[in-house]
Amino acid sequence: MLALALSAFVFNTTEFVPVALLSAIGDSLHMKPTDVGLMLTIYAWTVAVASLPLTLLTRNVERRKLLTAIFVLFIVSHIVTGFAWNFTVLMAGRMGIAFAHAIFWSISVSLVVRLAPPGNKSRALGMLGMGSSIAMVAGIPLGRVIGESLGWRQTFLMIAGVATVALPxxxxxxxKLQSQQTGSFSSLPVLFRKPMLASLYVITILVVSAHFTSYTYIEPFIHHVGHESNARITYILILFGSAGIPAAICFNRIYPHQPGQFLQACVFAVCACLLVLFPCALSIVTLSVHTMIWGGAIVCFGLAMQAWVLKLAPEATDLAVSIYSGLYNVGIGAGALLGNQIANGFGVSWVGTFGGVVGGLGAALCWLALRMYGRAHPSVH
Structure with missing residues (x-):
């Protein structure tokens, strides 16, 4: 489980580190930072399109062998990214990473649950979430520091080096773990006939789109709205990620007893944070408090959603999580694209407001879905 948590750290660092390097990449490739943000859209939508077919193609491959192949592709693609001389080559490398990402997140959630001792599934998911959170705390800000001091290319090459250590x-x-309960094409109609599961998938798209409308452009947002220095931007990124560690502990303690209320609280918290992002950014004190709540809420949301998906689809866990991972990345891409349009059309200061409106739709659907599920299953709180 610790090794998988380390892997989650590596994969989450590389997915979101461009958020901290938009200006550096833009200056190097002669592009606007908000246009460079579209690389998150391309990356995320590649993951979204690839998750389901790659999961089905590799469903019979022994899991340790599959993870080895994923890491080799991951490392080679980072080397390509690190030496990219234009945006096209950069995106070719990033798409290779996206293919590795698609398979990793489709199988890692069910693997940690399989490896967990009896009665410790929530704790196992929390450990995986901790690896993701540490990526936000240390990986992304460190990537920014490396990018500012040595160049953004060195950030990606160093991630390749860490992955080379993580592989052995x-x-x-x-x-050795043979594939289990991965599901097949015949499982798809069964999954989508579950109203709560289908609702969770739609909620995922809405809430994640809302979040990444703002988070993708948090670097230029803080710079232009809060007029903060580069050091303070790095500090905010560290603060955002550090909130994930207590959030993972909170998930482990509260979610098993109140899964429905916990999920709903997370969705409403993310939505509220987006709506008040602009006024909170006017002071470093209010922005710091806001960032801690926002960072914790989105981490808890991801953990709670994964736990719900596993609970609702025990007969096809890899397939159900693959769909969730793919749709999560649909949301990342849609949010980055929406944020780009808002930043260019209205100004970067509006990304939180528009994101909050999209998040409000997710919050309303979450409330309705949990209420209907609660009526059908009175034991769920």
């Missing part, structure tokens, strides 16, 4: 650790610690 994973091979030494992970036992």
């Amino acid at each position: 650790v994973l091979r030494m610690t992970l036992p």
Whole structure:
């Protein structure tokens, strides 16, 4: 589980580190930072399109062997990204990383649950979430520091180096695991006939789109709205990620007892944070408090959604999580694209407001879906 948490750290760092390097990449490639943000859209939508077919194609491959192949592709693609001489080559490397990402997140959630001792599934998911959170705390801000001091290319090459270290650790610690309950094409109609599961998928798209409408452009937002220095922008990014660690602990303690209320609270918290992002950004004190709540809420949302998906689809866990991962990335891409349009059309200061409106739709659907599910399953709180 620790090795998989380390892997989650590596994968989450590389997915979101461009958020901290938009200006540096833009200056190097002679592009506006908001246009560079579209690389998150391309990356995320590649993951979205690839998740389901790649999961089905690899469903019979032994899991340790599959993870080894994923890491090799991941490392090679980072080397291509690190030496990219234009935006096209940069995106070719990023798409290779996206293919590795698509498979990793489709199988890692069910793997940690399989490896967890009996009665510790929530704790296992929390550990995986902790790896993701540490990426936000250390990986992304460190990537920004490296990018500012040595150049953004060195950030991606160093991620390749960390992955090269993580690969043998994973091979030494992970036992051979044959695929189980991965699902097949015949499982798809069964999954989508579950109203709560289908609702969760739509909620995922809405809430994640809302979040990334703002988070993708948080660097130029803080710079232009709050007029903060580069050091303070790095500080805010660290603060955002550090909130994920207590959030993972909170999930482990509260979610098992109140899964419905916990999910609903997370969605409403994310929505509220987006709506008040602009006024909170006018002071570093209010922005700091806001960032802690926002960062914790989005981490708890992701953990709660994964736990709900596993609970609702025990007969096809990899397939259900693959669909969730793909739709999560649809949301990332849609949010980055929407934020780009808002920033260019209305100004970067409006990304939180528009994101909050989209999030409000997700919050309303979440309330309705949980209410209907509660009526059909009175034991769920």
